[in-house]
Amino acid sequence: MILNRRLALGATLAATAAPFISSTQAQQAPVPVGQVTSYYRYRVGDIEVTAVNDGTFSRPLDGLISNAPLPEVKKALIDAFLPDDKLTIPFTSLVLRTGGKLVLIDAGNGNNGPATTGAWMRNFRAAGFDPAEVDQVVFSHFHSDHISGSRLKDGTAVFPRAELAVPAAEWAFWMDDARMAAASEAMKGAFANVRRVLGPVAGTVKRFEWDREVAPGVTAINAVGHTPGHTAFAITSGAGRMLVLSDTANHPALFVRNPDWSGVFDMDGDQARSTRRRLLDMAAADRMQVAFYHAPFPATGFIAREGNTFRMVPVDWQPAI
Numbered sequence: 001m002i003l004n005r006r007l008a009l010g011a012t013l014a015a016t017a018a019p020f021i022s023s024t025q026a027q028q029a030p031v032p033v034g035q036v037t038s039y040y041r042y043r044v045g046d047i048e049v050t051a052v053n054d055g056t057f058s059r060p061l062d063g064l065i066s067n068a069p070l071p072e073v074k075k076a077l078i079d080a081f082l083p084d085d086k087l088t089i090p091f092t093s094l095v096l097r098t099g100g101k102l103v104l105i106d107a108g109n110g111n112n113g114p115a116t117t118g119a120w121m122r123n124f125r126a127a128g129f130d131p132a133e134v135d136q137v138v139f140s141h142f143h144s145d146h147i148s149g150s151r152l153k154d155g156t157a158v159f160p161r162a163e164l165a166v167p168a169a170e171w172a173f174w175m176d177d178a179r180m181a182a183a184s185e186a187m188k189g190a191f192a193n194v195r196r197v198l199g200p201v202a203g204t205v206k207r208f209e210w211d212r213e214v215a216p217g218v219t220a221i222n223a224v225g226h227t228p229g230h231t232a233f234a235i236t237s238g239a240g241r242m243l244v245l246s247d248t249a250n251h252p253a254l255f256v257r258n259p260d261w262s263g264v265f266d267m268d269g270d271q272a273r274s275t276r277r278r279l280l281d282m283a284a285a286d287r288m289q290v291a292f293y294h295a296p297f298p299a300t301g302f303i304a305r306e307g308n309t310f311r312m313v314p315v316d317w318q319p320a321i
Contacts, residue, residue: 055090102134108146252292
């Protein structure tokens with residue numbers, strides 16, 4: 001009876017208030033058009049990590065996987081409760097507070113990517129960061145979605161005081177004039193973008209080798225295959241350990257579940273598959289947290305072995321770091 005009286009009272013109040021809400025006010029109610037700011041903070045030991053999202057890009061499935069029939073690719077997406085007519089690829093880089101420095105691992109698309117990207121700087125600033133305060137930008141490889149965020153189309157350096165650090169093997173490949181001259185038309189644009197972004201600071205770019213510390217608590221790991229100098233990173237602080245996979249496995253719904261598939265974006269498919277298995281196996285065996293560049297945001301979790309394959313287990317979201 002009490003519940004019925006409350007319902008009746010609520011209906012009476014709503015009817016009383018209704019005349020004061022004009023049709024114009026109702027029509028002007030804001031309509032959500034996008035997601036809220038996308039950043040997520042967590043810790044690896046004493047190192048503060050902030051994942052910063054740069055939007056997404058959707059591409060058709062045709063030609064995406066070179067060694068698996070399209071129905072199998074569609075099934076993998078259906079099994080992951082994803083649309084089976086496209087692959088939506090997120091972009092997420094990392095901001096580290098480590099050793100008194102502000103360090104980025106990759107820098108997003110900047111204003112050089114698809115229209116559905118370009119959110120990185122807005123999210124970066126919303127997380128409380130200033131590009132003028134960045135001490136170092138460490139690149140995993142030279143694909144446009146990882147390096148273009150460090151230099152705008154008009155040539156402006158986005159992180160004016162930051163040291164840029166790159167894999168030595170990646171630099172040797174993309175900065176080779178003979179390779180650029182012999183590249184296919186499809187690849188010439190990638191070479192040109194590398195020169196556009198890194199050419200103006202070529203004399204000051206730091207080139208690092210694998211198995212060396214490139215920033216406090218951050219060690220470069222050989223992850224070749226995706227590109228000739230593709231690099232993953234081990235972040236270590238106290239008991240905390242995380243493996244930054246970069247583009248080793250791209251979207252986990254496809255390449256963690258099917259590590260032997262070859263993606264169109266891998267320059268050396270055989271080597272990429274070998275690297276993928278090696279790093280996924282290491283993460284699973286050592287129970288390391290992992291971070292992806294192209295996994296659903298916040299793009300971090302763990303790797304579990306299941307027979308001859310793997311699955312990604314997302315982190316348990318925490319309200320405080």
